[in-house]
Amino acid sequence: MKIEIYAYAVVIAAAALLTSCGEIQVMKTPDSFARFDREKDFRAASADGVMMKTYEVSGRDVDAKTDEKTWVDEMERTLVSKGYVSLSRKEISVGGTRKGLFREYTVIYNGENYMYSFVLVKKESRLYIAEMGGPEKAYKEKKDLMTGSLNTWVIP
Amino acid sequence: MKKLLFALIMSVPFFPGFADDGKGISYTGREYTIVVPERSAAVKTLIEKAREEKGIILFYSGSAVQMRVPVAGVDAIESAIKSTGYIDDERITRADVGEELSILKARLEVKNNYIAKLYKLTQDANLGGTLNAEKAIETASVERDSIRSSIRRLERMARYSDIFVTVNGPGEGTVKNGSRFGFINALGMDNLTGESK
Numbered sequence: 526m527k528i529e530i531y532a533y534a535v536v537i538a539a540a541a542l543l544t545s546c547g548e549i550q551v552m553k554t555p556d557s558f559a560r561f562d563r564e565k566d567f568r569a570a571s572a573d574g575v576m577m578k579t580y581e582v583s584g585r586d587v588d589a590k591t592d593e594k595t596w597v598d599e600m601e602r603t604l605v606s607k608g609y610v611s612l613s614r615k616e617i618s619v620g621g622t623r624k625g626l627f628r629e630y631t632v633i634y635n636g637e638n639y640m641y642s643f644v645l646v647k648k649e650s651r652l653y654i655a656e657m658g659g660p661e662k663a664y665k666e667k668k669d670l671m672t673g674s675l676n677t678w679v680i681p
Numbered sequence: 682m683k684k685l686l687f688a689l690i691m692s693v694p695f696f697p698g699f700a701d702d703g704k705g706i707s708y709t710g711r712e713y714t715i716v717v718p719e720r721s722a723a724v725k726t727l728i729e730k731a732r733e734e735k736g737i738i739l740f741y742s743g744s745a746v747q748m749r750v751p752v753a754g755v756d757a758i759e760s761a762i763k764s765t766g767y768i769d770d771e772r773i774t775r776a777d778v779g780e781e782l783s784i785l786k787a788r789l790e791v792k793n794n795y796i797a798k799l800y801k802l803t804q805d806a807n808l809g810g811t812l813n814a815e816k817a818i819e820t821a822s823v824e825r826d827s828i829r830s831s832i833r834r835l836e837r838m839a840r841y842s843d844i845f846v847t848v849n850g851p852g853e854g855t856v857k858n859g860s861r862f863g864f865i866n867a868l869g870m871d872n873l874t875g876e877s878k
Contacts, residue, residue: 576873599860599865603860604868607716607718607851607869608715608719608767609869636719636721643868656872658874
């Protein structure tokens, strides 16, 4: 019986290791946000419900040849099919020296107007993704803080 | 007298084709299929917007709204639809009602003249002739009311636009099964707030 329990524990630990890919995300937490310290990905939340998350994706699907725009188009296509309405598309400064593709959407979430955005940076066969979202008013107030913080994002 | 009445009835032309005051008038119907994250919220938003634009709701359910709105409010409704969700499909149908309206108006004019002549005839006729004329007036009045009703219907059609919106939930749009890349399917507010299932 004990052996079975240990076996399950090993399998769960292995699964956790496989799903959490990439390096620990390092960046300055925006003012008025609190970071969830135990997460490997960068996750932070404000008191009024704005959320921010950055993480790295790599694996056999992400090859070095596929360009950023292809990834962003695929991401947009999927979001739009979920009912997200595109608001803006631009490039923003990320990590001090890089450019990230920024896409912003409006969406009705839990019956309220929300705004959601993501930023994508591609480096070789790794994707660095930042997601930001929250109630419309609160998001707009904190948008500059969040995008400013992305400038301190350490992309190895 | 009977001969005179018969001649009068036979002289009524049905389609004179000279009136042109209804040309260029058309009716527009619109159908949309949209994808939204929350159906009930989207249906509520569309109903509120239709009422705001002085439209009427002909039908609604948890996944569809049918409304009739004044032509002046159609742009505002379209904007509301676009901001409520992603438009997956859009169909616009137009019907030219101008010609039909012109014909009906011409028929109405002829019918009015005919009734006026019949009334004049009753003044000069004997009792038997008057009775015949009154019967003809009654028949003509019924026809005139029918024409008026058709004109009103067409004019109302031209003043309003019918809009039918089918509201689909997430995953029911063109991209039915999401992306083949798992992390892309995890994008969005659900995952960001940790409420994904």
